[in-house]
Amino acid sequence: METTTAPKTPTETVSRPAYAQGLETLEAEVRLDSLPVEGEIPAWLTGTLMRNGPAKFEVGEQRLNHWFDGLAMLHKFSFGEGAVSYANRFLRGKSYLEAEREGKIAYSEFATDPCRSIFRRAATLFRPKFTDNCNVNLTRLGDEYVAMTELPLPVAFDPETLETLGVAFEAPGIHATAHPHHDPARRELVAYVTHFGPRGEYRVFAQRDRATQRRIASLRVAQPSYMHSFALTERYAVLVAFPLVVNPFDLALSGRPFIENYKWKPELGTRVLVFDREDGSLRGEYEAEPRFSFHHVNAFERDGELVLDMSAYDDATIVDSLYLERLRTAPPPPASPPRLLRYRVDLEDGGVAEEELSDVPLELPRIDYRERNGKPYRYTYGVGAPGPEEPDAFLDRLVKIDVEDGEAREWREPGAFPGEPVFVPAPQRAGREDDGVLLSVVLDASAGSSYLLVLDAGDLAELGRARVPHHIPFGFHGQYFS
Secondary structure (H helix, E strand, C coil): CCCCCCCCCCCCCCCCCHHHHHHCCCCCCCEECCCCEEECCCCCCCCEEEEEEEEECEECCEECCEHHHCEEEEEEEEEECCEEEEEEEECCCHHHHHHHHHCCCCCCCCCCCCCCCHHHHHHCCCCCCCCCCCCCEEEEECCEEEEECCCCCCEEECCCCCCEEEECCCCCCCEECCCCEEECCCCEEEEEEEECCCCEEEEEEEECCCCCEEEEEEEEECCCECCCCCEECCCEEEEEECCEECCHHHHHHCCCCHHHHCEECHHHCEEEEEEECCCCCEEEEEEECCCEEEEEEEEEEECCEEEEEEEEECCCHHHHHCEHHHHCCCCCCCCCCCEEEEEEEECCCCCEEEEEEECCCCEEEECCHHHHCCCCCCEEEEEECCCCCCCCCCCCEEEEEECCCCCEEEECCCCEEECCCEEEECCCCCCCCCCEEEEEEEEECCCCEEEEEEEECCCCCEEEEEECCCCCCCCCEEEEEC
16 A cells, blocks of 8 residues: 655645644653542442553654554553542563664554665565564453554563563464454463465464464465454354455565555455364355455354454555544545444355444444453444544544444544543443443543543443543553453
């Protein structure tokens, strides 16, 4: 994918959208025992919300190109008796430390690549120099906490101090998902990687702890697809290969950053690859219309069908829309909004039926993961994108969608730009799937700072907010640990 930006004339002025501070560097690292609270934080919240995301977008005189490239920072909100504490800290892996020491970008990122000769590029095709800038997600692996990105070196950190502890393990490939799934029955993480070489290969694997890794399934592929996440049901691991594909040799020889080597080829369609988790066999390969997605919502099996829900786009232009220069200067919206789509895959006959579950745009989707992942569910929560009538707005609302009837609710406030909502179930549920709260970090553009928002997950009524004395750059994903 190529990105071009028109040159500015000397008299051209560039507007700065209200949300732009969410894409600016945060240098401060703090520990605050108590944040000022407005409203009321439920007393039963006694765990910790940890979030991950980019927070530094310049190194010396160099600028990182894409939202996905910024150097990682961890954020920690801890709850107790209605009070909230906060701490943040950069993830100090080798990519961060070398950049700090040398004053320049040290490792290739998603859409930023330090200048390398063609000979070095060729040499690193099969022995790549991986960044450990794990700025996308975080999870638990056994008793350890790890941060992840789309490369195979998740980094462990101390959940109390947020100190970086080093690489936790190495995944068996090159391009990895930052969205592993928990298998509570086997007490392991299930994930996949794409391995590049003369012929690419998708590899599904499980990781129990630092030392215990096992291969579940693999499939050779000539043109690997860019896939950010995948789905897991009780029986199957499901990869959805969108027609954004790459020739592996281009990664070494083109001279372009990683993602700019991928090409949109809608004529390939979308391939749904269903692997049996017990014996690793390919249950089937099913064809669907060309789509693109970062995030699966959920998947489950029902009456001979595989039901697969995702936040999907009509094409991959969203990737180009997220370059920092574009985002910071009031970009146009992507060619298509993120739609909540359902694939119903007939596992026997091979047909794939596509259904739009709601006309409300949805990204960064979450569910009641512990109880509903891989099983039938009713509610998903996410951030909402504005419509074409609001071209200068960013993700500016929180959304709840009932996947059974398409009904949607939203929380929105002028000048507020929320992040991914994390669902936390109430300790004693009233028999409802949505009995709990949503936690979201929100940029208050007028104040130039951020706050943690707590909503009732049932009706999205605000319960309380805890203010942080600075802005928190827009991140991607977080988890609540009880």
